[in-house]
Amino acid sequence: MSKFWSPAVRELTPYVPGEQPRERLIKLNTNENPYPPASGVGTVLRDYPVDHLRLYPDSESRALRDALAADLGVERKHVFVGNGSDEVLALAFQTFFCQARPLEMPAISYSFYPVYCKLYGVERRTHPLDSQWCVDLDAFSADAGGIIFANPNAPTGHGHGRDAIAGLLERAKESVVLIDEAYVDFGGESAVPLMARFPNLLVTGTFSKSRSLAGLRLGYAVGSQELIEGLERVKNSFNSYPVDSLASAVAIASLDDVEHFEACREAVITTRERTRTRLEKLGFQVLPSQANFILVNHPQFDAAQLFLGLRERGILVRHFNTDVLRDYLRITIGTDDEMDSLVETLELLCG
Numbered sequence: 586m587s588k589f590w591s592p593a594v595r596e597l598t599p600y601v602p603g604e605q606p607r608e609r610l611i612k613l614n615t616n617e618n619p620y621p622p623a624s625g626v627g628t629v630l631r632d633y634p635v636d637h638l639r640l641y642p643d644s645e646s647r648a649l650r651d652a653l654a655a656d657l658g659v660e661r662k663h664v665f666v667g668n669g670s671d672e673v674l675a676l677a678f679q680t681f682f683c684q685a686r687p688l689e690m691p692a693i694s695y696s697f698y699p700v701y702c703k704l705y706g707v708e709r710r711t712h713p714l715d716s717q718w719c720v721d722l723d724a725f726s727a728d729a730g731g732i733i734f735a736n737p738n739a740p741t742g743h744g745h746g747r748d749a750i751a752g753l754l755e756r757a758k759e760s761v762v763l764i765d766e767a768y769v770d771f772g773g774e775s776a777v778p779l780m781a782r783f784p785n786l787l788v789t790g791t792f793s794k795s796r797s798l799a800g801l802r803l804g805y806a807v808g809s810q811e812l813i814e815g816l817e818r819v820k821n822s823f824n825s826y827p828v829d830s831l832a833s834a835v836a837i838a839s840l841d842d843v844e845h846f847e848a849c850r851e852a853v854i855t856t857r858e859r860t861r862t863r864l865e866k867l868g869f870q871v872l873p874s875q876a877n878f879i880l881v882n883h884p885q886f887d888a889a890q891l892f893l894g895l896r897e898r899g900i901l902v903r904h905f906n907t908d909v910l911r912d913y914l915r916i917t918i919g920t921d922d923e924m925d926s927l928v929e930t931l932e933l934l935c936g
């Protein structure tokens with residue numbers, strides 16, 4: 586603790602990301618994609634004209650926003666890009682959520698949201714998940730100072746359909762509703778098509794999960810022009826937006842390869858369902874998931890012990906040491922071989 590830190594930073598419980606180990610482990614702890622990025626990404630990196638790096642990037646990231654807009658079925662003016670969706674979320678907190686009324690969010694969702702609240706002086710009000718561990722859309726107030734949740738939610742994996750989201754947007758017309766779609770490509774339903782009807786909707790997305798580019802740091806937001814213009818007011822000049830020239834070229838190559846994108850996400854979904862069945866046979870309860878991870882618990886075995894047992898045998902999963910999640914493990918979906926090793930090791934530990 587330092588006297589030089591601001592009061593908010595002194596009180597902050599920092600976000601602790603999942604471990605990034607140096608040794609070769611089967612890494613199922615931070616929801617990365619087990620498959621490589623599109624092959625065009627390698628071509629761009631190999632052939633990129635290095636002299637371009639002498640120059641500042643296009644100040645409006647037009648090429649990347651055009652490619653994203655085409656992919657999402659919207660116009661460029663509705664798209665904002667940044668260095669990872671974490672950065673886009675940070676800008677959204679500063680732009681929209683410093684209001685007199687509290688920002689509302691589920692009690693269990695992405696653990697960065699409370700950190701941003703503390704950092705940016707945003708008061709928050711949380712709502713428990715419903716009895717099925719889904720985000721309780723009815724709990725949000727019509728006059729909230731803003732609403733944020735991940736859909737599909739993290740770390741539970743449940744996603745609400747578009748009609749349910751439309752109902753919330755209709756009811757909370759005066760509040761910005763930020764829907765974090767980091768995991769939507771693994772079986773969720775995107776709210777982006779609702780943007781035309783609801784100027785209060787902001788959807789964020791990332792290249793880190795379904796596009797296998799977590800090392801690149803590329804995220805985006807889609808929303809009405811008035812919301813996008815708000816974000817543009819708050820961004821740093823040449824830092825967060827535009828994104829750097831090389832990242833932009835890589836991201837465009839990834840968007841170009843629809844076939845690879847579809848194949849990877851289908852592989853993840855198939856492996857997820859196969860893993861579910863096998864874990865259920867071992868006595869695990871597996872929450873239904875529309876994401877690239879599953880949240881599981883075993884009524885007879887302690888999750889913290891299972892975490893350590895897996896770790897000792899070279900498999901890294903996520904255990905959250907919070908009251909509600911203490912009995913659960915969150916397991917990222919890897920390749921079939923990785924999941925075979927996971928299931929075999931759990932067979933050993935639970936046998």
Ligand code: PMP
Binds near residue numbers: 668735792
């Ligand atoms: N939202 C959610 C729900 C996440 O789980 C993550 C990644 N941990 C992010 C946003 C941030 O993703 P990125 O900054 O890599 O785009």
